[in-house]
Structure formats: C-alpha cells, structure tokens
Amino acid sequence: MRAKARAHSNIALIKYWGKRDERLNLPAVGSISLTLSALWTETEIEFSPQFQTDQLILNDKTASPEETGRTSRFLDVLRKLAGINHKAVIQSHNNFPTAAGLASSASGFAALTLAAARALHLSLSRKELSVLARQGSGSAARSIPGGFVEMHAGQSADGSDAFAEPIAPPAHWDIRLLIGITSGAAKKIGSTAGMNLSKTTSPYYQAWIDAQHADLTAMRQAILDRDFERLGELSEYSCLKMHALALSSNPGILYWNGVTVEAMHAVRDLRRRGTPAYFTIDAGPQIKVLCLPEDENEVREMLESIPGIREVVSNKPGPDARILEADE
Template sequence: MSVMSTTLDADLCAAAQAHPNIALIKYWGKRDVPLNLPVVGSLSITLDTLWTRTTVRFAAELPADRLRLNGREDAKQLRKVSACLDLLRARAGTGLRAEVTSYNNFPTGAGLASSASGFAALVLAADAALGLGLPPATLSEFARRGSGSASRSIFGGYVEWALGDRVDGEDSVARPIVDAAAWPLRVAVAITSTAEKAIGSTEGMNRTADTSPYQRAWIDTQEADLAEARAAIAARDFERLAAISEFSCLKMHALAMAARPGLLYWNAATMAAMHEVRRLRATGVPVFFTVDAGPQVKAICLPSAATQVAAALREIPGVLNVLETGLGGPATRIAVADAVAA
C-alpha cells in the first residue's frame, strides 16, 4: 500500500492510530445534528486489536481534499472529512488542502464503530501535521464533530462522553474514567455480516427522535443508567455492569424498533448470539452482550472466560468470524511509514 504522493513534507504530514469503542451505556439521538450534540450522555470501552490508521498530508499543490479509505477513493465520506479538517485549518489559520489515506483492519460501516476510530485518528493526525498540539478535550470535541462516538475514541479504557449543556457544544466532550489495565476485560466480537448497514446511525437517530413514542423515556432514564454503570466500574462489579449494559442495549434497540418505520439492525445470527451469551451466563460464565446500530454482537467477559466465549460464538450458524480483543489505549501518533505499511 502507498500514499498517493511520494513527496511527503515532514512538517505537514503525520499519521495516527485510533481504536473503535463500544458503548455500554448507549448513545442514540442528537439534539443538534450539525454539531453532533447528543440527547444523552454515554459510556464506552475502547478496544485494542481493532484499529484505524490514518495519514494526513497538507500540501500547497492540492486543489481539493482527497480521501482514500481502505485503498479506494471515498467520495461519500469526503464531505464529512473535509468539514472536520476545516475545524483544524481554522485553528491553524491555513487554507491548505489535505490528502487523507486511511485503513481499517476490521469491517467498515458495519456496526463496529469504524467512524469513531476513523475520525479520532483523522483529528489526531491533522493536529500533529499542523503542529497545533491541541489538548485532549479539544481533540475530543473536534472528533465529535465528525462522528459523535469518535469523541470517546480519543481516549482508552473506560470513557464517558458528557451530555454538556452549552449551545456551542464545547462541554460535550469525552473523558477517561478508568484505565484499560485497571480492569482488563476481554471482548469477543461476533461478525454476522460484513455489509454496510442499510440505515446509517444519523438517519436512524433522526427517524427515532421524530417518530418513536419512547424517545422521552429514553432521555429521562439515561442519567440513572450512567450512574449505575459508573458505580459498577468503580467497584469492579462485573454482574452489576452486565445487568445495566444489557438493559441499555435492549432499551436503545426497543426505542429504534418503535420508530416508523421501525429500525431492525439485527439478523438471525445476532439473535442467536445474544441467546448464547445469556445461556452461558446462566451456567456461571461471566459474560454479557451489547449490540450497537448494526448486526454484530460484542460479548464482554472476564479474561478467564474469553476462550470459552469465543469458541461458543464460533459455533453459531451465521457467525462469519469472531474477533478477540482486550481493552485498548488512547489514540496515538504513529510513524507515517507504519501507517503506509498497514
């Protein structure tokens, strides 16, 4: 793999790696679509072995921004990428266009938070290329403008994205609450489809907000869910975290299913995997599930159960693959050569 130009100006080129995150207390709904301001706070874990690696090069000879995602030009995502880069260009006082090359080592646009890791890596790489040195909270804010959940992928471990109350959104940023090493859970991701989901998250959130009769209840009960999850994490209480995480997951999907027309992100293998996780837990295996806006099932477990959980998920008809990972660290700058060789 190679970038589109072989003449890289070290002062205006940088690369970064970021990891996707999965929300245990779900984010669903925007109170301001252009700013990606949420209607509820959320809490997530950052994954380890799944990553996005992104190179950003600003150059005077570029007439417009370019984006190559997984080796292909991506006009669909370019508008959002350019809008996000505009935030950093404005801060740097430059009009230079950028060449962006990005790779994911996991399915893109399929309910595995590729936009979260993608925009976190983009913001960090652009910040480094422009020499801005922005603080983590600002990086989180700018990443949120590209994709809401990207605000959380700036950080590692257990992360909470604050609802905030400012109209400009400057206080709606994420913050780390517990390091990955402090409670090193494991995650088995059951891939039940590699196709891009038919209804994207933003469209799904807007439809839900406009038509679901459960929207008000979703908003009114979220703070109690967050408080419960914080307490479970602080106490390292796995059973308590399992209960509130599955509750939040099923509540989010019930909210979306009640939209008109209803949003059905699951397939048969998704359902089978969720039932298998509950069967395992009933036999004493420490594991619970969560599912984002897509068909993939994330089974979170204690390290002692990781091999058993992954093996059980692999036996389910319709499960194409199982990705095993631990909890990961924050978005980091990497050498351009490492990103190119991804």
C-alpha cells in the same frame, strides 16, 4: 505538513442514541464506552498548497463524494483553527469492516483529528481533541482516550462541554469483549439517520433520555468497583433499550440479522449455565460479548459454534489514540 495517527474503536456499554444538535453532533444523552484493543484505524494526512482538492483514500479505494465531502467539512474546522487553507490527501485504513456496526467512524475520525491537528501544528489538549473529534462523528470523541470512557452530553449550545474523558485507564480492569462478526456489509440505515427518525417518531424517545442519568451513574460505579455482574447487566439493559427505541421508530429500524438473534439467545443460555457473559449490540448486526478473562475460551467456543458467525475477535481495554509518525 504530514502526520500519521492510530485510534482504536470503542463500544458503548451505556448507549448513545439521539442528537440535541445535528450540526455540531451534540448528543442528546451521555454514554460510557470501552476502548477496544484489537480494532483500530490508521490515518495519514498531508496538507500542501499544491493540492487542488481534498482526496480521501479509504482502505486503498477512493472514497465516495459523500465520504470525501464529510471529511472536507470536518477538516475545514481544523484549517480555520490553524489559519491555513491547504487541501489534503488522506489515506485511512481500518483493520475491521467499515460502516457495519463496529464504530469505524469513531476510530476513523479520532485518528483523523489527531493526525490533522499534528500536521497543522495545533497544540491542543485531550479535551479539545475530543471536542473536535465529536464534530466528525459523535462516538469519535470517545476514541481519543483509552480504557473506560465517559462521554458528557453537555449543555452549552456551542458544544464546548460535550467531550469524553477516562473513567479508568486500561490497566484498571482486565475484562474481555469478544465480537462475533455476522456480516461485513454496510448497514442500510446510518446511525445519524436512525437517530433522527427515532427522535421524531418514537413514542419512547423522551423516556430513553429521562432514564439515562441513572444508568450512567450505576455504570460509572460498577467500573470503579470492578463489579462485573453489574457492568454486564447494565450493558445488556442499555443495549436492549436502545434497540427498542430504534424498533419503535416509524418505520421501525431493525439492525439485527438472524445470526444476531441466535447469538443473543446463546449468550443468555451460557449465563443460565453459570458462566457470567453479557451481550451488547450497536447500530449493526455484530454481537459483542463481555466476559472475564478466565471465561474467554468458553465464550469464544460458544460464538464459533453458531452458524453464521464469520469471525470472533477478542479485545481487552484498548489504549489512547496516538501519533505514529509526524514531520517536525
């Protein structure tokens, strides 16, 4: 009972921040994301009655008890579906920094969902896989499909309508997202803790929720119309609103470092000089810049010129999560 899967990270263009149900990882708002071609997680899992406990090896190191416990609780959901109690050994590898604002939990739990479902011989639709992945990590639901993806917040208490589906496949639109890595360190405040703090302390939380429908509608249309200027404006706007919400929590949550801020100014300076480029930032210090293919080299040179940018990773719209190997 073994399988191996690969899933790609995703970056939200219209951000997700806040949960309506933490136990089921139900988002308070919908979101729209871009699956990334160059950032991925590969996860191999084997279930066996000979294993006494679940074991998680992450990037060739034994995971912490907290990480292993989170993974075990998630696997319990799939084991219950399969009617099997076997423990598992999981080996997972990210080709990018973990827990640093690059959605490693998204690709990680999406790959784990796919591999575990195949190893347990569960026959599930892409929607059902997305619903399951969401229970591991809210953003993992968006890493099941490729390309341009919308996550539905849903309304049902059981979460059956909170899932992600594609707006358009990767081939729909050849755009670029360049990531400037400013730090490889794990963030001090995890996303779930940050979301909970914003929900309970920020005076702007309800306004964030109320404005989301209009942003989602506009972004969906911008993608279908291939309107890059509109896509960029909406992405930057949603990013700054999310971080304003985090900053307005008590105590305020600051995910940026000095390099992040310098890069934000540099992107806007580049745009003022006539190059259409727009930034977005998740819950971490890494800067992501959206641009068109013909401007990729100029944006890369700009990012590489900023002191403190360690590496620049270029992405196109990435593929669906997929099985790489499986026992029959």
